[in-house]
Amino acid sequence: MFLIGLTHYLILSAAVLCCGLFVMMTKRNAIGILIGVELVLNSVNINFVAFDRYRPDGGFDGQVAALFVIVLAAAEAAVAVAICMNLYKNINTIDVDRGDALHG
Amino acid sequence: MSADAIKFLTPDMLRLFSPELALVATLVVILVAPLIFGRSSRVAGWIALVGACVTIWLTLSVAGEVRGGGRSGLAPQSAAGMLILDNLSVYFKVILMLFMVGVTVLWFIGSSEKEDRGEEFFVLLVGSALGMVLMAGTLNLLMIVIAIELASLPSYAIVGFNKRNRLAAEASVKYVIFGGVCAAIMLYGVSLLYGMYHTLNVGDIAYSVVADLQSYRTVDVSGVAAGVDAMMPAARNMPAIGVALFCFFVGIAFKIAAVPFHFWCPDAFEGAQIEVTTWLSVSSKAAAMVLLVRLVDAFAAATGALPFAVQISSLSGIAWAIGIVAAITCTWGNFSAYKQDNIKRLFAYSSIAHAGYMMMAAAVVVHPASGASHSPIAAVLVYILIYVFMNLGAFGVAAMVAWRTGSESIDAFSGLGRRAPWIAVPMVCCLVSLVGLPPFGGFIGKLWILMSLGEAGGTLYWGLLIVAVLNTLVSLFFYLRIVKAMFFADDGLDAFTPSIPGTAMVNACAIVLVLLGVVFIQQPRDMANEYAGNLFRPNVLQQRDQRQAGGAPGSSHSEPIRLTHLDAVE
Structure with a gap:
């Protein structure tokens, strides 16, 4: 008998979180880093929905929070991609290591 | 549940929420105005000014109703309010809107010297202001996240507002990537906290965390504290709480620009237009500081039912964490500023250092000394008030010099005392005030922070006090570099006449600083004491437990808790 419980969802979420952190730390491409951020936000959503499903008193804060996180992720992606476009127009690359004019 | 859910938007609640609604309306009007008046950034600027004034008026008009104690609302009746209106949020709203007026005026002064720059500037400015106002008025984790994002997203865009400028493009990319990563980590912390405590209300989470800490310290590791729901005992262990709280505070540290989450700050400030730098330097930090104070206060209030000795030990980890970060932030900021x-x-870097000073006071909030005459929250509020004027004045002069000479280096200031004495003298006032020397307001602001540190006593707070004093000495050198350039170096650059409104504004800031440092020393603090006095604390669990305890003999001799009136929506 194999039942899917909260722990399984949390392990899935932790795995997605680790993928996201790995991508954020290793990518030099700005869009790549943003994809890592999206992965972390997805692991947050899995967490929210799973915790909400398994809470004993039947509130739905977590489901609502997950919806808001989806909206936040979309808004952030829109702004971030626009800003990356702008960088590309200025220096013809979105490699974050090449953005070294500001330092010190 | 369904009946509650539709009843929570009562007219009464919406009236208390009217300042925020006014800001939303300002946003919409700025977006729609081009259809009527044609694209004009001046019209947008005037609308933003009017919107800020209306917001101040509405804030003051509802302020009287929360004088005696805060209210929360805009949530289903069974839940704790999503948004809080209390004295602290009223104070912050008024200060932030005054500062927005100042930044808009600075923009008008600049627009007479440069070409037209698009009305979207004000959409982004008002949008981030709305986010900051919400940050200062909530203790709901979801609302905190939304408010921080609402403040951040326009800030990312406004930093890169000058699209053809390479530095601005690079600054905004660094800002958005750093901000996105921090927000994601913060959200992960929030989801863990939700999983452990099944609520998004920080008041209840703080209460449960304190109860857990207490049981961890005194009873046993696996046991569940009495009076706390045994919702998920397995998940409640110290490493998980530590990770969740750490992740959560990453997001706030990012907004404060506390070391080691400060890397965006110098780059974003250098790449952005100078009005944007002025705006971000105060507002984003002040909003995050008010939020931090509120959060820490929620934790401190949750310990209120405990005996005093347990109170001290149960949250000293949080106090030490904030204190050490504050000391490092302050020192790092001052030493890095030296070579710029x-x-x-x-x-x-100077603003990073000032955030460090304010965080020191936030560390004191953890352990409210009973009967303390120097409230750390009031010290933070006075500091924010004075910091607004110091930065507006200093940035105003820097902006006028930069617009005239086209250079943002310190060399552009050389001989300013001869070239434009009317802005050089107020600049000296602002700089000396930023150092924190009398007879200017900055000294008084720093003094209250040091007094609250000294009054709290203990190794940590005396250590922080010494760090703050030593940092003041270090900061003297780099601020005085500018003074030295203005009065003791002269490269024979051309004299110029700065614009009259700009000169008036920076002189007004300098005069206010002198008044705050010489004449009105006590008044801002009295005012701040009043505004910091009764924070709203949505502690549903704590109140329920107290009711259940029913004045049991065990709780009667402990610290009396200031009862929040959790206000029913109707």
Whole structure:
């Protein structure tokens, strides 16, 4: 008998979180880093929905929070991609290591 | 549940929420105005000014109703309110809107010297202001996240507002990537906290965390504290709580620009236009500081039912964490500022250092000394008030010099005392005030922080006090570099006449600083004491437990808790 419980969802979420952190730390491409951020936000959503499903008193804060996180992720992606476009127009690359004019 | 859910938007609640609604309306009007008046950034600027004034008026008109104690609302009746209106949020709203007026005026002064720059500037400015106002008025984790994002997203865009400028493009990319990563980590912390405590209300989470800490310290590791729901005992262990709280505070540290989450700050400030730098230097930090104070206060209030000795030990980890970060932030900011040549970058590090001073006071909030005459929250509020004027004045002068000379390096200031004495003298006032020397307001602001540190006593707070004093000495050198350039170096650059409104504004800031440092020393603190006095604390669990305890003999001799009136929606 194999039942899917909260722990399984949390392990899935932790795995997605680790993928996201790995991508954020290793990518030099700005869009790549943003994809890592999206992965972390997805692991947050899995967490929210799973915790909400398994809470004993039947509130739905977590489901609502997950919806808001989806909206936040979309808004952030829109702004971030626009800003990356702008960088590309200025220096013809979105490699974050090449953005070294500001330092010190 | 369904009946509650539709009843929570009562007219009464919406009236209390009217300042925020006014800001939303301002946003919409700025977006729609081009259809009527044609694209004009001046019209947008005037609308933003009017919107800020209306917001101040509405804030003051509802302020009287929360004088005796805060209210929360805009949530289903069974839940704790999503938004809080209390004295602290009223104070912050008024200060922030005054500062927005100042930044808009600075923009008008600049627009007479440069070409037209698009009305979207004000959409982004008002949008981030709305986010900051919400940050200062909530203790709901979801609302905190939304408010921080609402403040951040327009800030990312406004930093890169000058699209053809390579530095601005690079600054905004760094800002958005750093901000996105921090927000994601913060959200992960929030989801863990939700999983452990099944609520998004920080008041209840703080209460449960304190109960857990207490049981961890005194009873046993696996046991569940009495009076706390045994919702998920397995998940409640110290490493998980530590990770969740750490992740959560990453997001706030990012907004404060506390070391080691400060890397965006110098780059974003250097790349952005100088009005944007002025705006971000105060507002984003002040909003995050008010939020931090509120959060820490929620934790401190949750310990209120405990005996005093347990109170001290149960949250000393949080106090030490905030204190050490504050000390490092402050020291790092001051030492890094020393080697900067770009004036905006120098002020970026200076603002990091000032955030460190304010965080020191936030560390004191953890252990409220009973009967303390120097409230740390009031010290933070006075500091924010004075910091607004110091930065507006200093940035105003820096902006006028930069617009005239086209250079943002400190060399552009050389001989300013001869070239434009009317802005050089107020600049000296602002700089000396930023150092924190009498007879200016900055000294008084720092004094209250040091007094609250000294009064709290203990190793940590005396250590922080010494760090703050030593940092003041260090900061003297880099601020005085600008003074030295203005009065003791002269490269024979051309004299110029700065614009009259700009000169008036920076002189007004300098005069206010002198008044705050000489004449009105006590008044801002009295006012701040009043505004910091009764924070709203949505502690549903704590109140329920007290009711259940029913004045049991065990709780009668402990610290009396200031009862929040959790206000029913109707």
